[in-house]
Amino acid sequence: MRKLNLVFLCGVLLAPLMVYPQAADDQKSDHTYRLGVIAANTFYQDRTITKGLFSGFYRPYLKYNYKNRYETMVRGNFTAKRYFEEPSDGTKQTSAVGILEILSFEARFGNNRLSFGRSFFLTEQGILLANFADGVSYTGTFGWGTVRGMGLYSADYGTQQCALNITGCAGDTNAFVSTPTLSADSGVQNSGQRWFGVVDYVSPEFWGAQLSAYGMFSKDMINEASSNTTRYEYNPYYAGLGMQGYIGNANYRYRIDGIYQGGNVFNVVSNGVSEAAKIQAYAALANFTWIMPVMHAIDPQLILDFAMGSGDDDASSVSTPSQSNTSGSYNAFQAFGSFSGGLALKPRLTNMTIYRGGFQTRPFKFIHSLRNLGLQVKYSLYRKTRPAGGISDSYATQANADVGQAIDVALAYSVFSDVQFFYGFGAFKPGNAYPGTNSDGSDGSKMRIAHLVSLTLVF
Numbered sequence: 001m002r003k004l005n006l007v008f009l010c011g012v013l014l015a016p017l018m019v020y021p022q023a024a025d026d027q028k029s030d031h032t033y034r035l036g037v038i039a040a041n042t043f044y045q046d047r048t049i050t051k052g053l054f055s056g057f058y059r060p061y062l063k064y065n066y067k068n069r070y071e072t073m074v075r076g077n078f079t080a081k082r083y084f085e086e087p088s089d090g091t092k093q094t095s096a097v098g099i100l101e102i103l104s105f106e107a108r109f110g111n112n113r114l115s116f117g118r119s120f121f122l123t124e125q126g127i128l129l130a131n132f133a134d135g136v137s138y139t140g141t142f143g144w145g146t147v148r149g150m151g152l153y154s155a156d157y158g159t160q161q162c163a164l165n166i167t168g169c170a171g172d173t174n175a176f177v178s179t180p181t182l183s184a185d186s187g188v189q190n191s192g193q194r195w196f197g198v199v200d201y202v203s204p205e206f207w208g209a210q211l212s213a214y215g216m217f218s219k220d221m222i223n224e225a226s227s228n229t230t231r232y233e234y235n236p237y238y239a240g241l242g243m244q245g246y247i248g249n250a251n252y253r254y255r256i257d258g259i260y261q262g263g264n265v266f267n268v269v270s271n272g273v274s275e276a277a278k279i280q281a282y283a284a285l286a287n288f289t290w291i292m293p294v295m296h297a298i299d300p301q302l303i304l305d306f307a308m309g310s311g312d313d314d315a316s317s318v319s320t321p322s323q324s325n326t327s328g329s330y331n332a333f334q335a336f337g338s339f340s341g342g343l344a345l346k347p348r349l350t351n352m353t354i355y356r357g358g359f360q361t362r363p364f365k366f367i368h369s370l371r372n373l374g375l376q377v378k379y380s381l382y383r384k385t386r387p388a389g390g391i392s393d394s395y396a397t398q399a400n401a402d403v404g405q406a407i408d409v410a411l412a413y414s415v416f417s418d419v420q421f422f423y424g425f426g427a428f429k430p431g432n433a434y435p436g437t438n439s440d441g442s443d444g445s446k447m448r449i450a451h452l453v454s455l456t457l458v459f
Helices: none
Strands: 031-045 053-066 070-083 094-109 112-123 129-142 145-154 186-188 194-202 209-220 235-247 249-268 274-278 281-291 301-309 338-340 352-361 373-384 402-416 419-430 448-457
Touching: 112 145, 112 194, 129 194, 301 373
Parallel strands: none
Antiparallel strands: 031 053, 031 448, 053 070, 070 094, 094 112, 112 129, 129 145, 145 194, 186 338, 194 209, 209 235, 235 249, 249 274, 249 281, 281 301, 301 352, 352 373, 373 402, 402 419, 419 448
16 A cells, blocks of 8 residues: 655754654555655744744655665755845845755665765764765664765755755855754854765663764865965864763763864965965863653753864954964864754854753643643853854954853744644843944844744644
């Protein structure tokens, strides 16, 4: 029997609180089809988009599976955006673009899985790479662990640059993007036109812990002659080690990672003249979750996060590694993935040290109609790793480590299995790394507020 499912999703959920209804999958035939549409309609507002931005991400897809061994998926993405006030920087008030987002083929042979085509690829926790690309991926599971290798190509697809990249086309002003598997407060970077090679390994569990090791190399496909005075080619590589598991029992969970970044970049010496330089950067991340053994009626959990990315004192900009540093090695950590750091600031991990703490709970679990309402609250303290260096927010121009602090609140409610609501709130208070008056004349110390509202309907 062939099965045809139509799924309509409206909205986006914060990843830690994501709840998707499970479709019944009574597979009585060798052939299984699934047809659907994922439609994410969101309203977003912050200090830059003061009147708000409506974004619609409409993803029709078709999935075919044969004997649970071979699978093909085709998914498009039609994105429509409407600013409620015309942007002053030349960005179109209304825009629309359509792309072929996924065209993938996967085959399973015992404990081996091989896939190729266009898909969404993520490695490590998503810090190093989280984007769409074309390529091939192999995953093998053995008694000594799970190993994966990927060879990927990310380019400027279509007539507009970055049409396939997760942040969309033409560099919208702080435009909110909706991508399945990523949290709402994730800051995401474009990968550009590049080759990627990725290898990662996860060990079996020993005494409640698993070890991981991963590496990634990226080759810039920019077309520039070696005789050019100004060079932008940027070829980084990464190596990392991690450990995750629980302490004593499953109520105490943790994950820690350390990443080293090396490679080649070009410094700007004077008058745009380029000089080859080495990259020497690093990052560290840690997470601890305590499932509290009290108040079981509301499922309370305590969350502690730490993240740090190295910086560079004499780097003029963190938007691009090349033509940024003036002397010596380039020491600011840069990657091609996403980082969940707060809705109002959405910082990259470059030259940032971030402390976050909070809790999540189902406050009305004991009431049947409200049992699927989830609440998450987090406090963030932001510091520059190198006070004199820049961060992803170009307004933080002062040589001071105090970037500021923030509060984030996320509320997710599954009214029924096919109706879900999400609200995200972020408030960021700038610190002494910001001037009293910004270069555009605005108040540099003013509180920044961000709102995100979405509704999910599943049919």
